[in-house]
Amino acid sequence: MISIDLLEVLLRSAPQYLLFGALGLYLFAWIDKKPLLGKVAEIVLIVIAILALTVLLSGAIPSPQTKGLVEQDIKDVIKMLIMLAATGSLGGISLLVRIIRKKPFIPLVVLVFVLGLIVFFQSTKLSRVKFELSKTEVVTDTIKNPKE
Numbered sequence: 001m002i003s004i005d006l007l008e009v010l011l012r013s014a015p016q017y018l019l020f021g022a023l024g025l026y027l028f029a030w031i032d033k034k035p036l037l038g039k040v041a042e043i044v045l046i047v048i049a050i051l052a053l054t055v056l057l058s059g060a061i062p063s064p065q066t067k068g069l070v071e072q073d074i075k076d077v078i079k080m081l082i083m084l085a086a087t088g089s090l091g092g093i094s095l096l097v098r099i100i101r102k103k104p105f106i107p108l109v110v111l112v113f114v115l116g117l118i119v120f121f122q123s124t125k126l127s128r129v130k131f132e133l134s135k136t137e138v139v140t141d142t143i144k145n146p147k148e
Contacts, residue, residue, distance in 0.1 A: 015084055018048050019120050022091075026113050038104055042095035045116065049088020052081045080126050083119045090115060 022044040029037035056078070090112045097105045 014051065015048055015080075016120070016123050018044055019084075019087075019116060019123065022048070023113065023116050023120060026109070026116075035098070035104065038109065039095060039098060042091040042098070042112070045088045045091030045112065046095070047088070049085045049092070052084035052088065056081045056085065076126055080119070080123060083115075083122065087112065087115050087119050 022041040025037045025041035025044065029035060029041065090108070094105065094108045094112050097108060
């Protein structure tokens with residue numbers, strides 16, 4: 001299992017900054033007509049996908065039925081990781097097509113960019129979720145001393 005603080009860092013900071021950087025690189029590649037920046041953006045998306053799949057498959061995310069956690073928040077986290085992995089996979093396909101054709105396939109690049117924007121705004125929605133254990137009642141029983 002992973003600590004709640006580390007989960008917040010993995011889901012809020014790293015993917016958002018990397019995704020924002022990849023989207024910015026896509027824009028700069030389109031505006032400046034520099035295909036190398038588009039390739040770098042797709043590589044960044046692939047890195048995000050690898051990180052998302054690593055977190056998803058490592059068992060670091062607690063089950064939605066874990067006592068003390070909000071079930072919908074954990075489901076949103078899992079959905080976000082799947083969307084990050086899908087965006088990175090499409091970025092990888094786009095990079096492969098770009099390498100084979102020696103130029104980008106524009107509809108696929110636009111699809112990756114739009115999906116990246118959707119995932120970015122979904123991740124900002126996820127960043128408003130406060131991951132904390134819900135307060136449960138603590139019951140303490142006093143143990144009687146058998147000598148009394």
